[in-house]
Every structure is written in C-alpha cells, then in structure tokens.
Amino acid sequence: MYNFVRRGAYMLLIAGLTMGVAGCSDDDPDYDHVTPPVVEVASNTLTGVITSLNGEGISGAKVSLGEGNSATTDANGVYLFKDVKAGTYQLKAEAEGKLSHTGTLTVADVKKTQNLVWNAALASDVKKEVSVSADAPSEGKVETETLKGNEEAKVEVKAEIAAGAVDTDADVKVIISPLYKEEDVVARAARATDETMLVGAVLSCNKEGVSLKKAIELSFELDTELAGKVEVKQYKNGEWVKADSRVEDSHVIVAASEFASYGLFLGVEFSEKKSTKAVEFEQSKWDNLYGSKDMSVGEAAYTYKAGTEISTEGNADKLTALLIEELAQRFGATATTLNGSYPINVTLPVGTMLEISGVQEEWGVSASALGKSASGTRHGNVSIEVATSNREHTGGGE
Structure with missing residues (x-):
C-alpha cells in the first residue's frame, strides 16, 4: 500500500512539471522575431568656424542663413544652426571691424542626417x-x-x-x-x-x-x-x-x-581630392539581443572637425607663403574639433540591437604655381545613419 501511494505521488509530480513547462513555453515571447524600433532621422545641422585671417576664432560674429535666420559664434568662433531643411541658401559671415564674407550652400534631400560645415576667414577692415x-x-x-x-x-x-x-x-x-x-x-x-x-x-x-x-x-x-x-x-x-x-x-x-x-x-592651379573618414562615437552599439529586459537609448555623442588644416612650417619663399594664404582664404584658416550629439530616443526590446555610424568628408586641397605649391586638409560635411535589427538580422533602420 505504501509503495502504491509513493508511486502515485511521483506520477502526479511528473505530470505537474510537464504541464508547467508547457505552460511556460506558451507564455514566453519569440525573441528571435522581435520587431526592432524605427529611429527617426534627425534634422540636419549647419556649423563651422569663423576666424580672422590669422586663424584665430572670432567671438560674437554673426552668421546669416538665408533671410531672417542667424546665429552668433561662441568664444572659439564656432556657430550652429539646427533643423536645416533641404534647399539652397545664401550665407554671410560678418563681425565688427571685419569685412564680410558670403557663400552659397545647397542642402540635398537625402534620407540620412547631415551635419553640414561652412567656414569663413574674415579680413580686417583696414583703411x-x-x-x-x-x-x-x-x-x-x-x-x-x-x-x-x-x-x-x-x-x-x-x-x-x-x-x-x-x-x-x-x-x-x-x-x-x-x-x-x-x-x-x-x-x-x-x-x-x-x-x-x-x-x-x-x-x-x-x-x-x-x-x-x-x-x-x-x-x-x-x-x-x-x-x-x-x-x-x-x-x-x-x-x-x-x-x-x-x-x-x-x-x-x-x-x-x-x-x-x-x-x-x-x-594658380587649385585642386581638391575627396576622401572620407569614420566619425568617432562615444558609444556606437547597443546590444539587447540576449538581454533580460528592455534597454533605453537616449543620445549618441560624437566628435568631428570643422575648418581647414594648412601647414605653415618651413616656407621660405614669398610665392609659397602667398599660396598658403589663398588656401586659407578659400577654405578656412584653422581647424577645430567639435562635439556633436545625435538624438536616438528609443527603447530596445529584448532580442534587438541598434548601431550608429557616420563618415566625414575630407578634402585634400592644394594650390600650385611656377613650380611652388601649398596643401592642406579641409574637413567637410558629416553624414550619420542609424540601423536596428533583431536576431534574424532584419530591422527597421531609420
């Protein structure tokens, strides 16, 4: 009698565990096929450095973007416009005691975020x-x-x-x-x-x-x-x-x-040769493929350069020195490292992942005449993309 009761209790235990496991499987989500979130494409920005011809940033310079839209430079000569729509704009940089500088900017309508760059070197208004x-x-x-x-x-x-x-x-x-x-x-x-x-x-x-x-x-x-x-x-x-x-x-x-x-x-012969360089992000990947709970992602911090780097070392003759000035006046008289922040603002469910990447245009610029030359690197526009995926490597992207 005792053995019969013990055998019965054992059978009930096995049946209970089997039903529990089956019930748990029915309730668990399928993490292999979770739909990743879609990240909205952030608005374009325009930034740059306004300097004197000597390469020093001008604080308080005014930069105009089209009609009725202007920004003021900080202590380093850096300005910023947010939410720059596609189109063609007339640009103007001006500062007290300086001659103004104008330019044209065309913003393409592309499905990625553009961090546009425009620089100007302003001459003193000497009379x-x-x-x-x-x-x-x-x-x-x-x-x-x-x-x-x-x-x-x-x-x-x-x-x-x-x-x-x-x-x-x-x-x-x-x-x-x-x-x-x-x-x-x-x-x-x-x-x-x-x-x-x-x-x-x-x-x-x-x-x-x-x-x-x-x-x-x-x-x-x-x-x-x-x-x-x-x-x-x-x-x-x-x-x-x-x-x-x-x-x-x-x-x-x-x-x-x-x-x-x-x-x-x-x-004078001028040349420009384009290349690209990867943008450095403080964090470029958020992996929640096999996490235990949802993951919040806010912003992605990154650095990039604005301006032009021109070597001025070892220039002994007048023409080479003047060619350096031509490059500085056309493309910018200095370069600086800037900080950017890309707004992501999504929640990653378990079973998903997010990656952000970007490239910056770099232009090798040169000026040559009579066997003399000067060269430098102009840092151009930045483009940024965000991609999301799941365990099956499918996702929403931007």
Missing part, C-alpha cells in the same frame, strides 16, 4: 588715410594680414602721392585698403580671367567726385623672382583689365591714374 597737399608730396602704406606662422606672405602696399595729384581742399584724403580676393570686388562668375589675384589694394577718396590730376604710384613689395611674373590689373567698367606698371627689384609699381581697385594676378 589708411593719407592727407594730400598741392605743395608737397605725401605717402602712406598698409600691410596685408597673414595666417599665424606664415608672416613671409605679408606684403607692404605703399602709395606715393605727388604734390598736386588731387584736387585739394583742407579735408581731402586718399584712402588705401588691402584687397585679398577679386571676389570682394566682383562675383567669381563675372571674372574675365582664370588667373588668381595674389594681393591687391583699393585706392579711394574720402569725398565723392574727386579725381586724380596725376597718377599715384602704388607699390607692392614681393621678391625679385615673383615681381617679374605677376600681371597687374585694374577693375574698371565691370571687369579686370591690364594696368600700367613697372618692376623695380622686388617691387611692382602701378601707375594708378584713378581711384579704383588694383591687383597682382598669377595663374
């Missing part, structure tokens, strides 16, 4: 006023700005004004200003030549309607070799035309017969 006389000659001079460490590129611009060169009264002054880009006078599309202006100057007067009776001798100090290679031009009637000039040792001397812009031009 040297020279008093003139009917009885005695006068002169004045200015010096161009350069990237820090590239002082060999400095060019002294001097104006020698003969007695009686200007219709005089007590308040008439001749004004000399450095000129760095022909685009500061005329749009690139309207240029009459493929040559590049290495350096220039603007001659003006503090009073309207004043003309020159005698030509002003406007001299640019280069070096002996380069002085004989450049072509001197004047901006007149909407185009750059050849101007009267001569060379004396390392000086190019322009016979400036009227108040106008004058420049020294040289055939």
Whole structure:
C-alpha cells in the first residue's frame, strides 16, 4: 500500500512539471522575431568656424542663413544652426571691424542626417588715410594680414602721392585698403580671367567726385623672382583689365591714374581630392539581443572637425607663403574639433540591437604655381545613419 501511494505521488509530480513547462513555453515571447524600433532621422545641422585671417576664432560674429535666420559664434568662433531643411541658401559671415564674407550652400534631400560645415576667414577692415597737399608730396602704406606662422606672405602696399595729384581742399584724403580676393570686388562668375589675384589694394577718396590730376604710384613689395611674373590689373567698367606698371627689384609699381581697385594676378592651379573618414562615437552599439529586459537609448555623442588644416612650417619663399594664404582664404584658416550629439530616443526590446555610424568628408586641397605649391586638409560635411535589427538580422533602420 505504501509503495502504491509513493508511486502515485511521483506520477502526479511528473505530470505537474510537464504541464508547467508547457505552460511556460506558451507564455514566453519569440525573441528571435522581435520587431526592432524605427529611429527617426534627425534634422540636419549647419556649423563651422569663423576666424580672422590669422586663424584665430572670432567671438560674437554673426552668421546669416538665408533671410531672417542667424546665429552668433561662441568664444572659439564656432556657430550652429539646427533643423536645416533641404534647399539652397545664401550665407554671410560678418563681425565688427571685419569685412564680410558670403557663400552659397545647397542642402540635398537625402534620407540620412547631415551635419553640414561652412567656414569663413574674415579680413580686417583696414583703411589708411593719407592727407594730400598741392605743395608737397605725401605717402602712406598698409600691410596685408597673414595666417599665424606664415608672416613671409605679408606684403607692404605703399602709395606715393605727388604734390598736386588731387584736387585739394583742407579735408581731402586718399584712402588705401588691402584687397585679398577679386571676389570682394566682383562675383567669381563675372571674372574675365582664370588667373588668381595674389594681393591687391583699393585706392579711394574720402569725398565723392574727386579725381586724380596725376597718377599715384602704388607699390607692392614681393621678391625679385615673383615681381617679374605677376600681371597687374585694374577693375574698371565691370571687369579686370591690364594696368600700367613697372618692376623695380622686388617691387611692382602701378601707375594708378584713378581711384579704383588694383591687383597682382598669377595663374594658380587649385585642386581638391575627396576622401572620407569614420566619425568617432562615444558609444556606437547597443546590444539587447540576449538581454533580460528592455534597454533605453537616449543620445549618441560624437566628435568631428570643422575648418581647414594648412601647414605653415618651413616656407621660405614669398610665392609659397602667398599660396598658403589663398588656401586659407578659400577654405578656412584653422581647424577645430567639435562635439556633436545625435538624438536616438528609443527603447530596445529584448532580442534587438541598434548601431550608429557616420563618415566625414575630407578634402585634400592644394594650390600650385611656377613650380611652388601649398596643401592642406579641409574637413567637410558629416553624414550619420542609424540601423536596428533583431536576431534574424532584419530591422527597421531609420
């Protein structure tokens, strides 16, 4: 009797365990086929660095993106626009005591987040006023700005004004200003030549309607070799035309017969070669494939670069130094590392995983002329993608 009862109890125990296991299997989810969450594509941003020509960031500069949308740079010259829609925009950077810089930005409509980059180097608004006389000659001079460490590129611009060169009264002054880009006078599309202006100057007067009776001798100090290679031009009637000039040792001397812009031009070849570099994320993967509970994912922090890196070491000749300045003025005068944050804001169920990745454009840029060259790296736009998946490697992505 005892053995019968014990055998019966044992059978009941086995049956109970079997039913319990079956019940548990019926209640458990199928973690192999969990639908991963879909991450919304974050809005585009636009950022960059606004510097002086010496490469130092400008605090408090204003950057305009189209009409009625502007941002102010921080202590390092960095600005930020959020939620930048697809389209074409006119950009403008301006700061107190600086000449403004403009550009155009086209934002493509793509199914990924773009962190767009636009930089500008602003020249100081320098104006040297020279008093003139009917009885005695006068002169004045200015010096161009350069990237820090590239002082060999400095060019002294001097104006020698003969007695009686200007219709005089007590308040008439001749004004000399450095000129760095022909685009500061005329749009690139309207240029009459493929040559590049290495350096220039603007001659003006503090009073309207004043003309020159005698030509002003406007001299640019280069070096002996380069002085004989450049072509001197004047901006007149909407185009750059050849101007009267001569060379004396390392000086190019322009016979400036009227108040106008004058420049020294040289055939310069520019090149850009694109590559990409992976963006570094603080954390790029959240794996909950075999976890025990849901996982919350907030933001993904990352770093990237904005600006242009140009080497200024060991440049002994004037032309190489001026080519470095051309790169800085076109693409940016410095580079800085910036922090970004991508909003993910999803919950990963057990059986799912999320990965984030990004690449940044890097452009190898160079300028060459007469056997000399300068090069650098321009850091471009960043694109970011997010992908989610389950144990079967299928998922929602963005």
